Amino acid sequence: MAWNFPERAALYSAVFATGVSKYRVIGVSRASKVVRVFEIGKRIRSWKRPACCVTAILVSSVAAQAAVAAAAAAAPEPGIWQQHQYSFAFLGFTSTYSCDGLADKLKVLLLAAGARADVKSTPGACAAEFGRPDKFARADLSFYTLVPGGSATGAAATPVQGVWRSVDFEPHEPRELGIGDCELVEQFRDSVLPMFATRNLDSHTTCIPHEESGSTLALKFEAFAAAPAVPAVAAAAH
Numbered sequence: 001m002a003w004n005f006p007e008r009a010a011l012y013s014a015v016f017a018t019g020v021s022k023y024r025v026i027g028v029s030r031a032s033k034v035v036r037v038f039e040i041g042k043r044i045r046s047w048k049r050p051a052c053c054v055t056a057i058l059v060s061s062v063a064a065q066a067a068v069a070a071a072a073a074a075a076p077e078p079g080i081w082q083q084h085q086y087s088f089a090f091l092g093f094t095s096t097y098s099c100d101g102l103a104d105k106l107k108v109l110l111l112a113a114g115a116r117a118d119v120k121s122t123p124g125a126c127a128a129e130f131g132r133p134d135k136f137a138r139a140d141l142s143f144y145t146l147v148p149g150g151s152a153t154g155a156a157a158t159p160v161q162g163v164w165r166s167v168d169f170e171p172h173e174p175r176e177l178g179i180g181d182c183e184l185v186e187q188f189r190d191s192v193l194p195m196f197a198t199r200n201l202d203s204h205t206t207c208i209p210h211e212e213s214g215s216t217l218a219l220k221f222e223a224f225a226a227a228p229a230v231p232a233v234a235a236a237a238h
Contacts, residue, residue: 082146
């Protein structure tokens with residue numbers, strides 16, 4: 001019985017990927033697992049593959065197709081910048097931040113999540129002096145996030161190229177992040193992250209008040225961010 005079209009197409013793609021892409025695969029038999037490769041009507045080679053190898057080829061083909069799909073998903077698309085201003089008041093129990101320390105940590109999270117490079121994160125109105133922990137630490141945020149779509153008009157909404165990219169928040173990712181920041185990341189996820197264009201949010205963050213032991217910091221998502229700048233030499237080559 002002949003192989004159906006999806007099976008045949010997957011096998012052909014896999015054979016091409018093995019180094020015979022300049023040839024054409026003409027015949028495949030399900031019963032014998034024989035692959036015959038021709039070039040300009042002339043048979044170049046014919047070999048028999050065990051069923052396990054044919055299965056491996058098909059799996060490789062599926063993986064290759066998944067890689068192509070992932071590359072397509074990362075293709076640049078137009079986006080517009082949106083401005084946000086927010087007063088962040090930390091409400092955690094385990095860690096205590098100074099207002100300037102909170103502002104610095106929030107800037108790290110904003111940039112990692114895909115905010116534009118001109119993020120402004122400044123200490124809010126705090127009772128404690130600079131550098132001293134404050135139970136009611138605050139920070140004032142002003143930042144831009146990229147939103148898919150270039151239909152808006154006006155100079156401030158000039159479309160720029162953006163891509164979907166993966167973001168991980170976990171201990172030491174970004175480098176400045178620790179398990180003691182669990183409640184901060186949890187609050188950032190709930191109050192600030194909705195201002196970003198995100199998808200595929202996967203949160204396994206569990207914060208235990210007043211203790212770090214047993215807490216889990218694991219937040220993953222895809223964010224729409226500005227595409228990396230193309231080097232001038234590469235751009236000129238195209």
